Amino acid sequence: MAKDGLSIGDLAARTGLAVSAIRYYEAQGLIDPWRNAGGQRRFSRADIRRLSFVMIAQQFGFTLPQIRAELDLLPKGRVPTKSDWAHISTGFRAALDARIDTLTRMRDTLDSCIGCGCLSLDSCALYNPGDRAREKGTGPRYLMGDRPAD
The missing domain is CATH 1.10.1660.10 (Multidrug-efflux Transporter Regulator; Chain: A; Domain 2)
Known part of the structure; x- marks a missing residue:
């Protein structure tokens, strides 16, 4: 064989x-x-x-x-x-x-803001005020590796 x-x-x-x-x-x-x-x-x-x-x-x-x-x-x-x-x-x-x-x-972040830009959670004012995540691009920016302070 x-x-x-x-x-x-x-x-x-x-x-x-x-x-x-x-x-x-x-x-x-x-x-x-x-x-x-x-x-x-x-x-x-x-x-x-x-x-x-x-x-x-x-x-x-x-x-x-x-x-x-x-x-x-x-x-x-x-x-x-x-x-x-x-x-x-x-x-x-x-x-x-x-x-x-x-x-x-x-x-680790799924139950909080993931930077998706939806602004529907009360915590968005803390994690993503004014939808700053949008400035980094489209999609769930914080899950994609961006950080709020970047």
């Missing part, structure tokens, strides 16, 4: 993905199988890890183009090493840290 590659059914069994999902990910450029002499798709064992990475990254809210950009950093001619995976995780780590910061701010 390893010499000839994995069949799409084997890959589906190992990843828990439907065959149709594997074909879709192939069409999106996330994996690159080859064809055997009989014309059947064959996948490398490294594709198990690639697809697992795709599933995890999607759960964290990353888009397929973002995921593809990271996977494109992996070597094409050999199985990715631990170092290769550590390299692409660096970019994801920074993005996840930023999301964690945003979620923490949301959790």
Whole structure:
């Protein structure tokens, strides 16, 4: 099996993905199988890890183009090493840290003014007098990282 590659059914069994999902990910450029002499798709064992990475990254809210950009950093001619995976995780780590910061701010300020400019809460006179948040741009400015004193 390893010499000839994995069949799409084997890959589906190992990843828990439907065959149709594997074909879709192939069409999106996330994996690159080859064809055997009989014309059947064959996948490398490294594709198990690639697809697992795709599933995890999607759960964290990353888009397929973002995921593809990271996977494109992996070597094409050999199985990715631990170092290769550590390299692409660096970019994801920074993005996840930023999301964690945003979620923490949301959790901590959701019951008070979030700088949305609605001016409907009594506390808006304290947190956002005269709708100062609007000067910083559109949207929930304080949740987006702006501060009232900025």
